[in-house]
Amino acid sequence: MSIAAVVLGHAYLADLRFNAYLEIWRMPLFFFLTGWFWTRRRPVLPDVSARFRALLVPYLLWSVLMSAVVLQWNRRDQLDGEHLRSLLAAGWYGGADQPPPWWAFWFISVLFFVTVLRRLLEHLPSWIAWAVALTGLVLAHVIPESGLARTPLGVGLALPCLFYVLCGESFRRHVVPRLRRHRAVLGTTLVLAGMLAVRLGLPPHNIKFGGFGTFLLTPVVGVVMSAGMVLVFGAFVERQLRTLARRTGTGHALRSGITALTRTGTVVVLLHGLVLMEVMRLGVEDDLVKFTVALGLSWAVGLALLATPLSRPLAGVPQQWHPLSPSTAGARP
Template structure:
């Protein structure tokens, strides 16, 4: 499952590296961001006090968000000195970056996801003790609002907080899948998973509009959200069965199980850093003349992951990555 998290992180960078040049973009957008929220629900732990959980998530999500925003502000100031800001004032660029939501400009780029994830988690925790139908009602009302409110209004709220309600749908779906659906699928998980992903691809091929969640776009209600969650569930089945078996077989055959586990775990712990940093890396790559989309993707992902791994081994891990300082050299856990 951690390997699937790596895929979801890579998919975020892939979409930004290619942008409009990605010919299969609709097939990526149908599941890319829903998978993030789906996995949040899939790994959801019930019963935590709201205040304690809010403080913990503020430290792990919003503290890195705010500190990286300070860094991005310094970057923008540097751009202004180099006369690299065109068509917008420095004040407008910085204020839009700090305001958050859909209109966040580069280098903030994907920051909206971290703030929205924070508010979605708080909303889910607040609704945890309510009847299950109440959470679904809030989520469906959010999706309906996204469909009815014009001009991406919910996405243009401060820090994108208006997106919390519709994105709650994917969190609840992930939670329900793990608790109620997956345990009943005892055979042919890989086959069922592939079928769900293939069905989603087929739906897009037939014209189903994909997501554009940053701008409040949830496609065709309710079919696009349902398709995104079905594809996320299919990926969970495939990675939880087929991919896990292949990784275990490879680990046994090579004796590298501990190293593989430690490496995957370390990379997943850098997810917040990758989300917050890769936009800047992409822009700097283009500034130095890297125009090939594949190369931009490789550079952005590699550099962002490298920075995240370096931070894990330092006291900056907590404030900048949102996780405790920890390192896994050669597969043996060590840390502080």
């Protein structure tokens, strides 16, 4: 759902009437989930190396592909030389000003840097990590003109985004174990509370450009809604899936399919901007069609890559399906 929400926002842009209700949680949920699934006490260098292969290697290889696309645009449309150089330079510099087709690349690089930052701070007293995260939110608030977001590869955004990672980690370790009953109801209440805050005028996030809304309040509401969604999906939705699997005997297929869709998320994030650009170039104006084609085609490419040795360099995960073998290689990266 979180991956689809990224494509939805880019397909509709200003046409999305409920855009503020989407932006309040869309990107925070990704970082919150990073904390939710965080594994502590991994050795720093091997962990950083693994994350480099899983995130930055696909980022760099897809950047090469996007550069080839821009050069093709140049041959097709005869772009001005200065414009061409500007597109390539901004695409490779990263951060807030990345143009299409690099549209959402910033998230992958920021995710890499924030996970490295969390791993480095993990061995220090926990209050230091929280102090760094809160300092990041302060800097995002006081530095003008998206200063943090316009750092190379958006590395400056790792500081405020650490807040969501820490909240996801703390929520799983310290809050969820105490919630014995009614998790789905509580989760729904939290999501509705966040929507009410937006309805009452709370500014949403625009993290790509260093926008964190009202200082601390907007991030907290984003965390509250993310926590609510985790509770709903971890209770009600998971229960429905288990019931479906039991009644239909499709448990293995469901697990394999959901795992595959999740593991190809990096491809969707990196590719959907290009698909949207090409769909619009063909004259498609209907937002729903743009969304459906961009999400479906990007995910299809990701799933196809998952069945080939190119899965590791381009999707950042090991090959999952082996066409010549009846078994799957679904080991976690």
